[in-house]
Amino acid sequence: MEKFEIMKSQTIQFSLFDLLHYKFSNYIVEEIYQIDISFQNEQIIKKVITSKDDIMEMQMFLEQNRNRFETNNLYSACIEEFREIKSDFKWLNSKDGKLIIQIEHWVEFIREKLLEHLNDCKIFVGRSLLNPKELIIGGIMRNELEIENIKNFIELESPPVSPIYKFEIGTW
Numbered sequence: 001m002e003k004f005e006i007m008k009s010q011t012i013q014f015s016l017f018d019l020l021h022y023k024f025s026n027y028i029v030e031e032i033y034q035i036d037i038s039f040q041n042e043q044i045i046k047k048v049i050t051s052k053d054d055i056m057e058m059q060m061f062l063e064q065n066r067n068r069f070e071t072n073n074l075y076s077a078c079i080e081e082f083r084e085i086k087s088d089f090k091w092l093n094s095k096d097g098k099l100i101i102q103i104e105h106w107v108e109f110i111r112e113k114l115l116e117h118l119n120d121c122k123i124f125v126g127r128s129l130l131n132p133k134e135l136i137i138g139g140i141m142r143n144e145l146e147i148e149n150i151k152n153f154i155e156l157e158s159p160p161v162s163p164i165y166k167f168e169i170g171t172w
Helices: 003-008 026-035 037-041 052-065 066-070 075-091 097-118 144-156
Strands: 122-128 135-141 162-167
Touching: 003 052, 003 075, 003 122, 003 135, 003 162, 026 037, 026 075, 052 066, 052 075, 066 075, 075 097, 097 135, 135 144, 144 162
Parallel strands: 135 162
Antiparallel strands: 122 135
């Protein structure tokens, strides 16, 4: 594995947003609709959860329809997804969750900006694998001046936390 890939592998490069559960999966929604087509009128089934009231509404919906879902062996799957949605909602609204989401948005933003302006450099931007509240920016640069220019560019974009820089001088 080349040096750049080894350095990059120490950061989280995938999007956190793909892992979070904000609503029932399409599979669960389709299974619920198969039980009774009138469930298509229930907004909570496809709603993105944004409040504690939404959580309560989803929980009430599941409780009210427990018997119907149990006879179709669907209740346990619904409860499992509900627990994931509830857990993710709680985390998203925690102090750490809010900070990590802010970092994640900034990482996505800066990656695009770097592609637009500095696409000839080997740079990575991501959160630390060991502490996802840390922002790591690094890569292999040609010289010290290039490293300073990148650092200045990054600082102008107001990162939500102070970055940890891991640059090396070399060729790629």
